[in-house]
Every structure is written in structure tokens, then in C-alpha cells.
Amino acid sequence: MPRNTEEWEGIYRQRSAIERVNSRLKEQRRLDSHCFRGLEKLGFHCHLAVLSLLAGALAKAQRDQMDEIRVCARIIK
Numbered sequence: 001m002p003r004n005t006e007e008w009e010g011i012y013r014q015r016s017a018i019e020r021v022n023s024r025l026k027e028q029r030r031l032d033s034h035c036f037r038g039l040e041k042l043g044f045h046c047h048l049a050v051l052s053l054l055a056g057a058l059a060k061a062q063r064d065q066m067d068e069i070r071v072c073a074r075i076i077k
């Protein structure tokens with residue numbers, strides 16, 4: 001697929017969005033350094049991490065804080 005097409009740009013935009021989510025999961029949900037052995041345990045931990053990320057976004061959406069949905073880490077002052 002040529003890189004200068006609209007289809008390529010659409011796919012690349014989706015990829016960059018997914019990479020942002022992966023980055024948040026690694027940095028803020030401990031998926032970067034885990035201590036689980038076995039595919040089942042690791043898969044369970046990954047599912048919980050994604051669910052907690054989505055639950056936080058849903059809670060902010062329900063409180064009409066749409067501009068803060070992407071902020072998934074608590075700011076400590």
C-alpha cells in the first residue's frame with residue numbers, strides 16, 4: 001500500500017491512537033514491568049488494566065469532564 005494515500009493516512013492515525021493507549025497502559029498500569037508467570041495470569045492482569053483505564057474514562061464522561069478523559073493519572077501536588 002503506498003504511503004501517500006488517504007487509506008494509509010487513516011490506518012496510520014489509528015496506529016498512533018493505539019500506541020498512545022499502549023504507552024499509558026505501560027507507564028500507569030504496570031504493564032511495562034510485571035511479575036506474573038503464565039499467559040493466563042498475564043492476560044488477566046492486562047484485561048484488568050484495560051478495564052480500569054476504560055472505567056476511569058467512563059466516569060469522567062459521565063461527570064461531563066470530556067476534556068479530561070485522556071488524563072488517566074492522578075496529579076499529586
